[in-house]
Amino acid sequence: MKKLLVLSLFLGFLTMNAIAQDHKMDKSEWHKKVKDELKLTPEQVTKYDALTTEYDPKFDAIKNNSSLTKDQMKEQKMALMKEKDVKLNEFLTPEQQTKYKEMIEKKMKDMKDHKQ
Incomplete structure (x- = not known):
């Protein structure tokens, strides 16, 4: 046993x-x-990579902050995501913005389904 x-x-x-x-x-x-x-485009990739370099450590810091409750962590991540999305939308075309929003919605749904 x-x-x-x-x-x-x-x-x-x-x-x-x-x-x-x-x-x-x-x-x-x-x-x-x-x-x-x-x-x-190559110019957009450069800008996207710069955003990633700026925001990934911020997301990781929230994830690794053991003093936050689950709700606080979620709230901070959502605020950071909104901030990043504003900057991202500055250089995406309207079509890319729509596609990106669809990708995010699908990713969120998949994550929610995976947790259940």
């Missing part, structure tokens, strides 16, 4: 580690997807 418990804990740890690694890869994959699907 103890062996089964230890094995279960070990498998759980491996699963959580794999999920964490997938999450890290998701960020870079997301950035690539945005650039590809929106068909960003």
